[in-house]
Amino acid sequence: MPKINWLLTCILLCSVSAIWAQNGSFTGTVSEKNSGEPLVGANVYFNGTTLGTVTDKNGRFVIKNVKSGTYEVIVSCIGYHRVKEEITLAGPETKSEFLLEVSTSSLGEVVVTGTGTPHHLKSAPVQTELIDKKLIDRIAATDFNDLMLGVSPSFDFSPGAMGPFMQINGLGNDYILVLIDGKRVYGDVGGQTDLSRINPNNVERIEVVKGASSALYGSEAIAGVVNIITKKSKSKAAVVTSNRYGSYGEWIHHHSLDLNFGRLSSTTSFDRKATDGWQLSKYELDDDDLEETDAMAQNASTDFTFNQKLSYDLTQQLSVYVQGAKYKRDVLRPQTVGKYGYSYDDFSYVAGAEYLLGKGNKLTLDWNSDNFKYYYKYNQPADGFQADDKAKQTEQLRNALNLKGIFKLSKSHQLSVGGEYVNEELESEGRLEGEKADAYTLALYAQDEMKIVKNLSAVVGARFVNHKEFGSAFTPKLSALYNLKDFNFRATYSRGFKAPTLKELYYHYDKPMGSSVYLFLGNPDLEPQTSDYYAFSAEYIIDGFSFSVTGYQNDVDDLIDYETVETSEEDAANGVKRTRRHYNISKAGTKGIDFLFNANLGAGFSIGGGYSYVDAKNKTDDIRLEGVAENYGNARLGYVHNWKKYQLTANLNARFQDEKFFDDDEGNAKGYNLWKLTTIHRFYGPGDFVFDLSAGIDNIFDYVDDSPYGSHYGTISPGRTYFVSLQIAINQ
Structure with a gap:
């Protein structure tokens, strides 16, 4: 036996040696x-x-x-x-x-959002608008909405008391799917996705796919998909710390640490933002009278986000990861305005695995859980609470499981198939009947990326959805790309499906407006929304210059909006001035045209910009959709020059749009144009240190809309403001 053991040991050692x-x-x-x-x-x-x-x-x-x-x-x-x-x-x-070789454009960069698989931007069969790191840095934005207003004319943000309401080409946040690293951002503020957790300092690039993408991404993707890809480093150790100070008590800081130890990778980030807020007018509307107020157009607020991700490569083919994120935000109101402010708390975690099958084939499995809570935070003793006490108003919970496979069937076909289970729960004492509501969705989807002939490729996909309350739906999508030398031509048809949210169905709340109260009601009789999206684009690209034009039409049936209904006697006795309830607009939609261009002029100079015309209509009542302008535009002029240990970047950016339509007594929101100058000074220090010193002026011409508080605003810019920031990066 001992001889046999020695023999087995020698064989094992020889085998291991042979393997290594x-x-x-x-x-x-x-x-x-x-x-x-x-x-x-x-x-x-x-x-x-x-x-x-x-x-x-x-x-x-x-x-x-x-x-x-x-x-x-x-x-x-x-x-x-x-x-x-x-x-x-x-x-x-x-x-x-x-x-x-140096690239004078971003067309060689890889995008993934349109098809769920990697493609060069120039050859992506689904048109994708890419906002790359260089442009993000040049804008030096305060927050996500400031960034998107500066880079894309298709985006708009309507100011709100608890946060901005996003739009793409005339359709609002309810119809836009926002992803961070491919994972859905969950939890809303007044029905709108809370975007405060996104710090531009932590964004590597943003990919935007307009129009219905329900076939690949499911509900909430009728207007488009916005995928925010955060910064990551494959260096052994990478440290970034930045601090920005600006007018009105603005303080934004970002800190991140990336570590890579062979098979194990760790990404840690911490972001915090604070502002003292500001007023636009000392007066507010109370019926037809003006009264003095301390209410602020931008309330004082603080927030932070902590994110931790761990990845481990078990083998060359199999990798696993876990990630958790904590977000907290407090919105403060003066005691003379309200007895409480608002507080938001979110915890999310994801876990998953990826198995590479070889030859471009792989399987992925992801589990995502998100818990978002909304509180009143009291600033004085009231309603049985003390100052700094919190009273929970709503809690939202979403769990999702997604299994996906990508298979390269041949040189001409790549197949993606998958299944998804989503369960949502909403809890609220006093705002829901029964205090709890829930819904689940089951979905199966498939997509084939095919090369038809040398210059013609297409993507054909479809999703089958079964919703707990609204039954089944089928959403197909077809996109095609034809390349003719320096020209690209793309065409898309896609169908969208969106079930009413739990809040739209069952949630009710009241909102103080001066000395009056507005009441907002859910509607359990709502119908699901469906859409048909058509788009055609032409793109001309040569070295250093690109130009594209896109025409689109997005027809939406049973679009959900608010209508004014009669206030009950009981509610009127309690001070309710106006009652608004969700309802379906049987026929609605948007159509328009987008222009985008970029050009390198030489000697370090570049120009770019775009224009978007939007015709958004309630076709049933033959009026424009509320909160939408017709004309939007951007323009920018950039300059970059390198010396041995120093790089100068300067950017002049302009945003303009005309008035937004509102069908009420307050009238339309005024149009505006804002100009911003940013300079970035990069110094290459000793060793692996890089220093970025940025300074800028926002709203150079000091435009302020001083309409009374409670009016509709196109922008709540407080006028000319200044900022300075310092970022230190170390890579080893």
Whole structure:
């Protein structure tokens, strides 16, 4: 027996030695092709595996413990054309050198939102608007809505007491699916997604797909999908800390730490924002009279978000991850205005796995849970509460399980199939009958990306949905891309489906308006909304210049809105002046045209911008949809120049739009144009330190809409403001 044991041990040791002997290292450098300068932070990875790394300050990279064989290596770096090369690894070490060419546009960047799979922006069959890191940095935005107003004419944000209400091409936040790293942002403020948790300092890029995307993403995607991709680093250690100070007590800071230890990766971030708020007018409307008020157009507020993600590569094919995020926000009101402010609390966590099957095939499994709570936070003793006490008003809980497979059937076909289960719960004491409501959705979907002929590709997909309250629905989508030299032509048809939310069905609340009260009611008799979206676009691209024009029409049946109904005698006796209830507009929709252009002028100068015309109508009553303007636009002029250890970036940005329609006594919201100047001064310090000092002026021409509080506003800009920020980054 001892001899047998020794023999087995020797065999085992020899087997292990043989296995490890087959593994080696892949090393090399990544440099700029023209200058030969090393590129720091370039991504190097084996396509179809979990193996990858980034280059160090000398442009070098090392990927250890790689099995011998032939791999497709992809090398990418922001601002450069991506390189794809087939490499055969043999022996203990394989070396390679990669030279990247400077890209004068973002068209070579990879986008994933339109199809759920990677595509170069230029060749993506579903039209995708990309807001890249360079543009995000140049705008130097205070928050998410400030950023999107500065970069895209298709977006608008209507000011609200508890936060801004987002629109894309005339349809509101209810019809826009907002994702962070592909995961749905959940929890609403007054029916609108709470976007305060998004800090532009932590955003790598934003991908926007307009129109119905229900086939791939399900409900809430009738107007479009906004996917916010956050910053991540593959360096061994990357630290970023930034602080921004501005007018009206603005203080925004962001801190992040990325660590990569072989198979284990960790991403940690902390964001905090605060403002003292401001008034636009010292007066408010009370019926037809003006009264002095302390109410603020922008209330004082503080918020923070903490996010932690851990990823682990179990093998070269299988990886797992867990992630948790905590968000808290307090909105303060003066004691003379209200006895309480508002407080929001959200905790979300996700967990998942990805298994690479080889040759572009993979399976993913994701579990997502989100718990969003809304409170009154008292600023004085009242209603049996003390100052700083909180009284919970609503609690929203969403759990989702998603299983997806991507299979490369041939060179001409890539199939995506999946299933999703979503369960939502809403709790509220005093605002719901029975204090609790819930709904679930089951869905199956499939999508085929096909290459029909050399210059023609298409995406065909469909989703089957079964909703607890509203039965089944079928939502197909078809997109096609035809390339003709420097021109791209795209066409899309898609059908959307959106069940009424639990709040739209069952929720009721009252809202003080001066000395009066407005009452808002749910409606359990609502019908689900369906849409038919058509779009055609033409795009012209040459080196350093791009121009696109898109015409679209989005017809929505049973669109949910508010209507004014008769106030009951009991409610009138309790001070209710006006009662509004959800209802279905049988026929509604938007149509319009978008223009976008970007051009590099040489000598470091660039220009860009766009224009959006929107015709949004309630076709049943033949009037415009409320809160929508007809004309929106952006323009920007940029300049970048590099010295040895210093880079200067300057950006002049303009936003304009005309008045927004409102069908009430307050009248339309005024149009406006705002101009912003930003400068960024980058210093390359000793070692791996990079310092970014930014300074700017917002609303250069000091425009202020001083209409009485309670009026409809196009913008609540307080006038000319100033800011300065410092960011320090360390990569090793």
